Amino acid sequence: MSQYVSRIAGTFAGPARPPRLRRGSGPRRPRRTAMLSVHTSPLHQPGTGDAGGMNVYIVELAKRLAAIDIEVEIFTRASAGGLPPAVELAPGVLVRHVDAGPYEGLAKEELPAQLCAFTHGVMQAWAGQRPGYYDLVHSHYWLSGQVGWLASERWGVPLVHAMHTMAKVKNAALAAGDRPEPAARVIGETQIVRAADRLIANTAEEADDLVRFYEAEPEKTAIVHPGVNLECFSPADGRAAARDRLDLPQDAFIPLFAGRIQPLKAPDILLRAVAVLLDRDPSLRRRMVVPVVGGPSGSGLAKPEGLQKLAARLGIADVVRFRPPVGQERLADWFRAASVLVMPSYNESFGLVAIEAQAAGTPVVAAAVGGLPVAVRDGETGFLVPGHDPAAYATALRRFLDHPELVDRMGGAAARHAQSFGWDTAASATADVYAAAVQDHRRTGHAPHHG
Numbered sequence: 001m002s003q004y005v006s007r008i009a010g011t012f013a014g015p016a017r018p019p020r021l022r023r024g025s026g027p028r029r030p031r032r033t034a035m036l037s038v039h040t041s042p043l044h045q046p047g048t049g050d051a052g053g054m055n056v057y058i059v060e061l062a063k064r065l066a067a068i069d070i071e072v073e074i075f076t077r078a079s080a081g082g083l084p085p086a087v088e089l090a091p092g093v094l095v096r097h098v099d100a101g102p103y104e105g106l107a108k109e110e111l112p113a114q115l116c117a118f119t120h121g122v123m124q125a126w127a128g129q130r131p132g133y134y135d136l137v138h139s140h141y142w143l144s145g146q147v148g149w150l151a152s153e154r155w156g157v158p159l160v161h162a163m164h165t166m167a168k169v170k171n172a173a174l175a176a177g178d179r180p181e182p183a184a185r186v187i188g189e190t191q192i193v194r195a196a197d198r199l200i201a202n203t204a205e206e207a208d209d210l211v212r213f214y215e216a217e218p219e220k221t222a223i224v225h226p227g228v229n230l231e232c233f234s235p236a237d238g239r240a241a242a243r244d245r246l247d248l249p250q251d252a253f254i255p256l257f258a259g260r261i262q263p264l265k266a267p268d269i270l271l272r273a274v275a276v277l278l279d280r281d282p283s284l285r286r287r288m289v290v291p292v293v294g295g296p297s298g299s300g301l302a303k304p305e306g307l308q309k310l311a312a313r314l315g316i317a318d319v320v321r322f323r324p325p326v327g328q329e330r331l332a333d334w335f336r337a338a339s340v341l342v343m344p345s346y347n348e349s350f351g352l353v354a355i356e357a358q359a360a361g362t363p364v365v366a367a368a369v370g371g372l373p374v375a376v377r378d379g380e381t382g383f384l385v386p387g388h389d390p391a392a393y394a395t396a397l398r399r400f401l402d403h404p405e406l407v408d409r410m411g412g413a414a415a416r417h418a419q420s421f422g423w424d425t426a427a428s429a430t431a432d433v434y435a436a437a438v439q440d441h442r443r444t445g446h447a448p449h450h451g
Helices: 002-012 053-067 108-127 141-155 167-172 183-195 204-214 239-245 267-280 282-287 305-314 328-337 352-359 390-402 405-421 423-444
Strands: 032-037 071-077 086-090 093-098 136-140 159-162 198-201 221-223 255-258 290-293 320-323 340-343 364-367 382-385
Touching: 032 053, 032 108, 032 141, 053 071, 053 086, 053 093, 053 136, 053 352, 053 423, 071 108, 093 108, 108 141, 136 141, 136 423, 141 159, 141 183, 159 183, 159 423, 167 183, 167 204, 183 204, 198 204, 198 423, 204 221, 221 423, 239 328, 255 267, 255 328, 255 352, 267 282, 267 290, 267 305, 267 340, 267 390, 290 328, 305 320, 328 352, 340 352, 340 390, 352 364, 352 405, 364 390, 382 390, 390 405, 405 423
Parallel strands: 032 071, 032 136, 071 093, 136 159, 159 198, 198 221, 255 290, 255 340, 290 320, 340 364, 364 382
Antiparallel strands: 086 093
């Protein structure tokens, strides 16, 4: 099925730059897109609460779309009082704060009850503009898709939707102790798939999942690989300088976890693998540092102490360093300083962190799930591990210890591999998806409502 969806998606399927559409030379690109991100603000620090790869995705994509003359207005739920109604994120990119529910302490699971209030805020903003102000709606994640569905019908414009993650896929690969996604989300996603003019998938596997689990129409499914900020994430001045800045020992073996601390991301697998390594070779204790950079997932009410207690129980608390989420510049330094990034996730639609680490010149040991086999070239830029057995991760890490030259050799290959995932490429492909959606929408004769 993969090749079928990829063939249908055409120019959107690969990381190579698709041909640019010039004015008058094909389908017209929209002038202004309403982008919806209900549950996570593009202004929030990735790695905190529900902010993660999707935040980075939305910010970088919006900036690059604006650079090719597609204005973007991002609607997001206000999560604090006194926020300005609109904030300019970059030239051509506006973030609009919508009041929907209490500012603090509202978990993502409680947000469906606020979708009506959020939709009202979006409609108010639209009502204050001239007719035809937005040419297209691009929603991210299912909560936004529900709002986008109504907005696109009301405005008579196409809906482009990016799932990012899917309930049925997550429920098919649950981590131990993780709660299954609710039926309401499954129903909501099914409705969005039916309503959307175009679905954007990060990888061919995600496109397959849309067709297999949700009966998406292959011809409406386009594959656009997310990008990476290649200016920020680069090898720069190298591993030694990064370790100096972070006060890390030069001769240490440093397997890094970076991301939200939640069962889905499986940071516990790395800790258990480290315990296996130390059990097999106690001398490693003197030359290993294991940074865990990230915060708890959810509303911030969840506590990360569970992972710290696990480190103590495993007898490895002395080698593990817990660090709070950091900005992109600092995160790039953590990637440069690491010997290897470890991503034992149970599910990743793409695995942006894996590309960022590789762009910084660091190899990756990752679970062979979701989009990670696209992000990581097994045996060339890192190693893919089937399953989630900590001993298997220990074996993969041991290869770097037994062959230290692998860190630099695979790191160099990783940096080269990441070059094909620039955001300009992703934005150009996304703009082509927009143009196709607008053309199809016009052909089917959807008329906008006014008033």
